[in-house]
Amino acid sequence: MCNDYRLMIELASVIEQFEHRKIKIRFPEGRPNIEAREDIKITDAAPIVRGVEGERGAGELVQRRWSWPSPTKKPVYNFRSEGREFTSNRCLIVADGFYEFTTPADPKKKRKDKWLFRKTGEPVFAIAGIWRETEDVGEAFTMLTMEPGPDIAPYHDRQIVVLDRGDWVNWLDPSVSAADLIKPLPPGALTVEQVG
Template sequence: MCNDYRLMVELASVIEVFEHLRIKIRFPEGRPNIEAREDIRITDTAPIVRTVEGERGVGELVQRRWSWPGPSKKPVYNFRSEGREFSSNRALILCDGFFEFTDPIEKGKKRKDKWLFRKVGEPLFAIAGIWRATDKVGEAFTMLTMEPGPDIAPYHDRQIVILERDAWTDWLDPTVSAKSLIRPLPAGSLSVEQVG
């Protein structure tokens, strides 16, 4: 499952996308300094836009840790979406690409092959996530997962939930059914290239 993603988009461009979608962004902790990052890994801090309870069309942009400690102390960085509604603490995880790893194609190669997936025609997209407050690490987020769509299935048996832009406002509104928003993208929505 996805354990590495990237965000190379500047804050001004992020804000512009949300303005275009008529989603008002608040900065309750001040405007963060979002650096371009080729690799955001489990336990790293990264930007998310989270629900503002009771206000539709509004989100808070904050930086939080990716993953919280699970019952076995392993990090919870992916979370199955099937059968759940997520009626609170929803978040949009901002990225411009994510990575999946497969067994090497080349015989004798020891490291896994690394594949970069990007959304065709969109330099910024959002992964459906949830966040929670924990005693051990404070507030942290995780990515929701689902059965793979046609672009991911050749590489992995699960995938993260990628939301179409017209679903972002609804995802930030926990009164809208999560099940109505979680679905695979049509074939050809994601480009893929081998990067390692």
């Protein structure tokens, strides 16, 4: 599953993308200093957008830790979406690419093959996530997963939930059914290239 993603665009461009979707971004903790990052890994702090209770079309951009500790202290960085509605604490995880890793075809190669997935024709996209308060690490988020769509299936048997742009505002509204929003993108919606 996805344990590495990236965000290479500047904050102003992220805000602009949300404004195009009619989502007004607020900064309850001040405007964060977001640097371009090729690799955002489990336990790193990264930007998310949370809904504002009672205000459809408003979001709070904050930086939080990716993953919270499970009861066994292993990081919960991916979370199955099947059969769940997520009626609170939804968030959008801002990214411009994510990685999947496969066993190399060459048995002499020690490292796995690394594949970068991006949303075709879009500079930034949103991954469906949830966040929670924890005793150990404070507030943290995780990415939701589902069965793979046609672009991911050749590389992995699961995938993170990449939301259609038109569903960003709906994901931030917990009264909208999660089941209506969690669905595979059409073929060709994601581009893939081998990197590293």
